[in-house]
Amino acid sequence: MGEAAISKEQEQVSGEKKTVKGFVSKFGALIGLVILVITLTILSDKFMTMNNIMNIARQSSINALLAIGMLLPILTAGIDLSVGSILAISIMTMGIVSVNMGLSPVLGIIVCLAVGAGFGLLNGLLLTKLRLPHPFISTLGTMNIARGLALIITAAAPIAGFPFLIQFLGSEFVGPVPVSFLLVIAVYVIFHIFLTRTQTGRYIYAIGGNRESAHLSGINVDRVLLIVYTLSGLMAGLAGLVMVGRVNSAFPLAGLSYELDAVAAVIIGGASFFGGVGTVWGTLIGAMIIAILRNGLNLLNVSADFQMAVIGVVIIAAVYVDVLRQRKSKKA
């Protein structure tokens, strides 16, 4: 086969991307985001203001942090239902350490992140050591355990009056930009590098793509899964830290059902529920779409109940676009 023939084949393969349809399927979520922004700019004059944009950046940060954590289990064809509850137990223990016991805020932050990572590690151990059949089950268990503990250790009472250092991440600004959003950007850049450029990161895709192939390629699957769930828990702790700063209090029912918003962001962002497919930037776009939808619907005076329904429709529409795309590529 000559050079010409080879390059022709390559052209055929990449040709798909060059068409309009190919573009839509590749950047579906991004296009959705752009359309959403344009529509809201037209519908509401309050939308495209610096104030409002920074507001969105701030509002999106908690979900964005949970979502980047959630991306990892989903990439391995798993899920982490416990992140909302881990967020709660993390901030309640931080409250006990730094407010009730009056210990150093730095220690409080460390405890918050460590509790998050610790519960994540527990999820990983349940999956890899007890060999529970699916993370849906193990994390459903820890979801209830963590929530229960968060209520027990504080007798269901909220904790307020956190020191400035703890509030910093969630409440401060650099110029007009909220610190929490800068944190999100930093975390996403780190995760992007982690997933695309490190051995463990690539293994996460390999395990989601085909666990048996990965195992037979010498990958220590259990070790990678432990890292995946630990990081997911750690991100829940970090999201908790941002949340405490924003509302200046910690309450045991914090983060209730947040895991579902995180899953929604990951899926809207184009990740496959069956593992192996998904990107950090897609997830960021997913989180932004949810935040902007909420914000825009608020500006348009749409009630919270309606917002919920709209987000439901968006999730289904986003996945349906993906289904159409895969159907097309299978036929070709």
Added chain:
Amino acid sequence: MRHEEKSLLSMKGIKKSFSNNHVLKGIDLDVVPGEVHVLLGENGAGKSTLIKILTGAYEKDEGEIYWEGQLVNINNPVDSMKLGIATIYQELNVIPQLKVYENIFLGRELKKGGKSSLLNQKEMKEQAKRYLQMLGQNPNLADRDLGELGIGQQQLVEIAKALTLDAKLIIMDEPTASLSGAEVEQLYKTVEGLTKKGIAIVFISHRLDEIKRMGDRITILRDGFKIETLPVKTTSTDKWIELMVGRALDEKYPKQSFVLGNEGFRVEDLKVKDSNHLLSFNVRYGEIVGIAGLVGAGRTELARAIFAADPKDKGKIFINGNEVTIKTPRDAIQAGIAFITEDRKNEGLLLDQPLDFNIALANMKSFRSGRLINLKKIKDTAKNYINELKVRPGNIELNARKLSGGNQQKVVIAKWLCTKAKVFIFDEPTRGIDVGAKVEVYRLMNQLVENGAIVLMISSDLPEILGMCDRVLVMSEGKITANLNRNEATQERIMKAATGAEEASGNLLKTATGG
């Protein structure tokens, strides 16, 4: 031969493209009742596309299809089914958790009183029994869970299903690929019975010996064209291969002999989990050692135990005389062992990941600079392997799923070359790949041996074992029952050892159906 008879199916000038890719460029196919019509062609020649047009999975772009002389349209699978076309795919379409009769009537369940919502299980069982009997099976199978049956019997259930549909044409896509010897014989008999009833079979296979045995006519496809339709009995297999690859193939088995060196690999008293036998053997430099045996003889289990893909009870493994400890596949790779598994789709590849990632996967460590992976180095390395092994299409960004079987196999081999392995264990390395690609795989084995690698090949394809191996180990029921040199190894001796003929002839069936 009944060429003069009226055609059952006649496809004329069938064309099909996907975007700019012309897969079928005007294909004719003529099938008469009661014949076994073989489709032969390299992977990518257009066989599957043609079949998919016939089954309604794809719509043709151009051309005409005549069924019993009438011009017909096949726009979807239901059209095809209504005409009386049934397909037995390589990967069976059955549900192991359901009963055999439920599988046979799946989607067309009989109801009490015709249209009530209650199932008429009694009638379905009765009919299922009749069809099973027709196929020479025990009618009482109807009530068993399908999952309890061996692959061969499951396939017969699919054939029974086709019969309940009054199929006049049954398409069989590599039906013997995963069958044991006895099951293959049973299938041959079944096919014979079907053709006597006037049912036509369109048969896809890469195994020339079985085509010779079963086929009436053979249509050879190449690059989307029909090359020729020939009578099977009066033409030679060499002729078919020549037509298929478009040139005379020098040899089917390009065996090269090298100077026999020292022992490079030894397995001592290895006990596979849940087996009672201790297995020992060695492989020397310069030789290719084959492991022959029936399906279920424990060959794959042995390979998996060596590689620690499954736990082993005990056993020592030596490379160059030094014992290596292998507790996980990772240890095995570090010791320099490569395991090219029989199921490349589920055990060898990440189908939805690009080729470069697949190739680098088992040796990611070597692409690290500091904490990060050097993506360019991965791409460059992958490109080298792809050029060296002539993988087509050679675009490293393509997902593995898009490649043909032969090219996928080359990617798996590239992955292991990339680990710098010294010991290569091939498990059914040429299953389901075309003749041209097979020869390339054999050449690669030669090259490996020449470059000082140890090569071990598990295969159920006896001609391949006889053609390529310097020494043959035969396994039967978990034991190594023979160790034959190239000059001692014959089809008969291997089969004798594989069936444990000296012990009891009944073992043949037992082993075969034990899966």
